[in-house]
Amino acid sequence: MSTLSDLVLAQGRSSEADVEWLHLLVGDWQLLADLAFADMVLWVPTDSGSFVAVAHARPSSSATLFYRDFVGHEVRPEWRAQIGQAFDTAQIVDSAAPDWYEETPTRVRAVPVLRRLGASRPDISEHPIAVITRHTNLSEARTPSRQELTFNQCANDLFAMIAAGDFPDLGAPTGPRRGAPRASDGLLRLDVDGTVVFASPNGLSAFNRMGFLGELEGSRSRRSPRTSCRANWSSTSRCRWS
Structure with a gap:
């Protein structure tokens, strides 16, 4: 199976620094999915103007929407415009109407991934280096508990930080501690x-x-x-x- 580095570099649009940033992001991937109660897919641009999935996280806090992994697959036509808009504008883009996946209504949010150019530098990459899609199952909608509301707000804050180049944190610990916490802990x-x-x-x-x-x-x-x-x-x- 191809690694994240292989998949990203094979598209010919990303640098080694971009790959390292995406590795740090995926290090906290599971926690983000758990907080959001949603599947998340990481997409990188291709030379042909499309996008390819290089990582996929399923939430442990709710049922997954996607039985099969998207890694290595080109973006589905129904998501291409939304992902492209987030990539071109460097803005978070929400789906205007429910997206249906195998008869399940979902909400899709596309989040551009900006890279900070250094741990002590304020500047970020001029353009996004990737896009995250967050897929929320609307068929399980009910009155959320206070914990669920808080988890979702934390997820929203983190996604806003990703779009601003503030997350992941270059000063965070590396090694076995990264990615270890789960929201349910x-x-x-x-x-x-x-x-x-x-x-x-x-x-x-x-x-x-x-x-x-x-x-x-x-x-x-x-x-x-x-x-x-x-x-x-x-x-x-x-x-x-x-």
Whole structure:
């Protein structure tokens, strides 16, 4: 099976730096799919003006829409215009009407992937290097819980950061720790001041096991050795995991 690097470089439109950025993005791929409750597909442009899928993530938080993997396949005709618009305009593009996939109504969001040119540099790539499509199953729509609303908002924040070249974070840890957290492991959402505005039940349980017996929501995060290693952290301006 071809690797992500092989598939991206075979299209002749991407640099080695682009490939490295996409590898970092795919390192946190599963967490993004879980937060979004959606399948995600990563597309890169081809010399022929189309797009080819180079990565596909299925959510563990909901049922997958796609039984077969898209990796290595050219984009389906019904998605080409939306993906092309996101790529050409560097803007997030939502489907105007439900997209039907094998008799299942879905919502498709196309997110351009911009690359930051350096860990300490403010500038980003002039054009997108890829596009992510987020495929949400509308047939399972129901009144969402507070946790589901928070997970979706975290996903929306991360996708906005991807489109702005702010995610993935070049300063994040590398190696076996990258990509390890799952949303179901426990998630805390922090505001810009570091105050916990949401704690999932599993997140609270994780802190209880470490000896923290107080109320997490409303408390200020302190990155002490005792509490800095077991939770997924998200803030409205920057998302971090430790």
